[in-house]
Amino acid sequence: MTDILLCGCSGKMGTAVRNIVANRQDCQISAGFDQVPMQLDFPVYTAMESIAEHVDVVVDFSHPTALKSLLQYCKKNSTPAVLCTTGYSAEQVKNVEEAARELPVFYSRNMSLGINLLMELVKTAESVLGDGFDVEIVEAHHNQKIDAPSGTALMLADAVNGVRENRMKYTYDRHSQRKKREQNELGIHSVRGGTIVGEHQVIFAGQHEVITLSHSAQSKELFAVGAVNAAVFMAGRGPGLYDMGDLIRDGI
Template sequence: MIRIAIAGVAGRMGKTLVQAVADRADDARVAAGTTLADDPQAGQDIGLIAGTGMLQVAASTSLDSCADSFDVLIDFTSPAATLTHLNACRRQKKAMVIGTTGFTAEQKQQISDAANDIPIVFAPNMSAGVNVSLRLLALAAKALGDDVDIEIVETHHRHKKDAPSGTALRMGEVIADALGRNLDDVAVYGREGISEERDRKTIGFATIRAGDVVGDHTVIFAGNGERLEITHKASSRMTFASGAVRAAIWLGDRSPGLYSIDDVLGL
C-alpha cells in the first residue's frame, strides 16, 4: 500500500488527484496533503475538501510537518511551489511525481539534481494517450522529414497560466529531435504582421486559452496535396490524475533517478 501525499489538495487538480487515489483503494491511499497557509480549508479533512468522503487525514500547510506520513508526493501546483516541495522531499528522502509545467531551464536542472538523491517521475503530461502520441509524432517526423510544414496548436482552459503548454513544448522537442534540429533554434511562437514566407525548417506554435477546455493538442504536418494531423483531446482531468497515481505506485520501490512516463508505461 503506497502512502501518497498530494500538493494543493484544495485546487482543481488536487481534488481530482484525491479522487484518483481513492479509486485505487487496493494499492494506494491518501496519507497527506497540503494547502496554502492562508487557505480557509487548511486543517480540514482532505476527503471532505475533495468531495470523496471523510479520509481522517487533515490538510497541512507544511510538507515537512507530515513527512512521516507518506512515501510519494504528487505535485501539479506551480513552479515555485513545486521546487519548495522538491527541496522538502529531498531532505526527507521521499519520492516525487511532478506534473507541474512552466519551468525554466534552470529550474528543470534543479529537478535533475534532486534526482541524484530521490526517485522522481517528471512529465509535462501524465496521460498514456499523450505519451503514445509522442511516439507517433517522432515516426511521422522521420517519415515526412523536410517535405512538410509543422505546426502545433494547443487549447486549454482560461485559467492556465503558462503558454505554450508543457505538452506542446514536449511535442515540439520530440519532433525537432527526430529531425536533428534544436527546438530553441526553430520554434516560432505565434505569427503577426508581414514577414518573409514560412521557413520549412521552423516548428510553429499557436496557443488558445478559452472556457473550460481540459487540454487539446493537434500537430499538423502539411505538405503539397496532403495534410496529416495527429490530435489528442483530454475531456477530464482524471486522465492526468490517474496517470500520476500510476506513476506514484510505480515509484514505490525505485532507486533515485529521473524517470519519465515512458518508463512507467514500459515504452
Template sequence: MSARVGVLGANGRMGQVLLAATNNDGDTQLAGAYVRAHSQLLGVNVNNVVKGLSEHAEGLAFSAFDEQSQCDVLIDFTLPAGMLAHLDIAVAKGTPMVIGTTGLDEQQMQRLYDASEHIPVVFARNFSVGINLLLNLVQTAAQKMGDDADIEVFEAHHRHKIDAPSGTALALGEAIAEAKQWQHDDVAVYDRSQSEQAKSQKEIGYSVLRGGDIVGEHTAYFALMGERLELTHKASSRMTFAQGAVRAAKWVQNKQPGFYTMQEVLEL
C-alpha cells in the same frame, strides 16, 4: 503493500482530482492532502470538500506539508515556486516525487535533475497514456513525412491556464525536433506577427487557444502539398492525468534515485 501517497496542492482543481484518483485506486492509500500553511482548509476533513471519495479517506484532514509528513510517494502538480519548496523537503526526507508542474525554466529543471541524484523523480508535462503514445507517433511522422513538410503544433486549454504554449505542446515540439535532429530552441516559432517572410520548412510553429473549461487539446500538423496529417489528442477529464500520475506513483515507489519520465513508466 499499497503505496501511501500524499497530494500537494490538494485544494486546487487538479489537486482534488488527484485526491479522488489516489483514494479510489485499489493499490494506493491516500495518506496526505497538503495545502498552504495559511489555507482556510487546514484541519477540514477531506470528505467535506471532495465528493465521491471512498470510506478509506474518512478522518483525513487537509494539512500543511512539512518535515513531519509521512508518505511513501508525493504527487505535485502545483506552481513552480511551491513545487521547488516541496522538492527540498522531499529530498531531505528521501521521499520519491511524481511531478506534473509545467512552465519550468532551465534553472528550475536543473533543480529537478539535482534532486533526482538523491530521490527518484518522475517528471512529465502530461501524464495521460494517450499523450505519451502521441509523443511516439509524432516522431514517426517527423521521420517519414520528409523535409518539405510544414510542421505546426496547436493547443487549447481552459481560461485559467497560465503558461503558453502548454508544457505538453512543447513536449510534442521537442519530440519532433529530436526526430528531425534539430535543436528545438533554434526552430521554435511562437509569434509571426512581425514576420515579413514566408515560413521555412525547418521550423515548428506554435499556436494557442485559451477559453472556457477546455481540459486539454493538442494537435501536431504535418502539411505537404496535396495532403495533411493531423495527430490529435483530446482530454475530456482531468481524471485522465490523475490516473496516470497515480500509476507513476505506484511505479516509482521502490525505484532507485534517478530522473524518470512517463515514457519509462509506460515502457514505451
C-alpha cells in the same frame, strides 16, 4: 499500501487525485500540502517542513513556485517525487534533472497515456516525412490556464525537434513578422477559452497534402489516473529521472 503526500490537494487536480485514490486499494493519501488549506480527511499543511506523517511518495499538482521546497523535502526524507505541475522554467527543469541524480523523480509534462502515445506517433511521422513537411502545433485549453504554450505542446515540439537533431527554431507568434516561413521553423500556437480540458494537434503540411495527428482530453480525471499510477510505480524506486515511457514499459 502506498502512502501519498498530495501537493496542491485543494485544487481541481488535487480533487481529481483524491477521488481516484478513494476508489483504489493499493494507495492512500496520508497528508496534503496547499497554500489554501481545506478540511479534508487527512492533515493539510501550508509549509513542507511542518509535515510529520511518513509518506512513500510525493505527488505534486501545485504551482511551479513550490518546486524548491518540494525538492528540499524529498531530499531530506529520501522520498520519491511525481511532478505533474506545468509551467517550469528552464532553470527549474535543470533543478529537477539535478535532483534526479540523488532522488527517484518522475517528471512528465502530461500524465495521459494517449498523449504519450501521440508523442511516439509524432516521432514516427517526422522520421518518415522529414524536411519536406512543415510542422505546426496547435493547443487549446480552458480560460483559467496560466502558462502558454502548454507543457504538452512543448513536449510534442521537442519530440519533433529530437528527430531533426535539434535543428528546429520554435516560433510562438508571427503577427509582428513580415516574412515567409523558414524551413527550420516549428510553429506553436495557443488557444484559451471556456472549459476546454486539453486539445493538441500536430500538423504536418507538405506539398498538396496535410497529415494531422491529434489528441483530445475529455476529463481531468485521466491526468489524475496517470499520476496515481505513477505514484504507486515510484514507491521504492532508486534514484533517476523517470517518465511515462517507464510506466508504460512496466505495464501499468
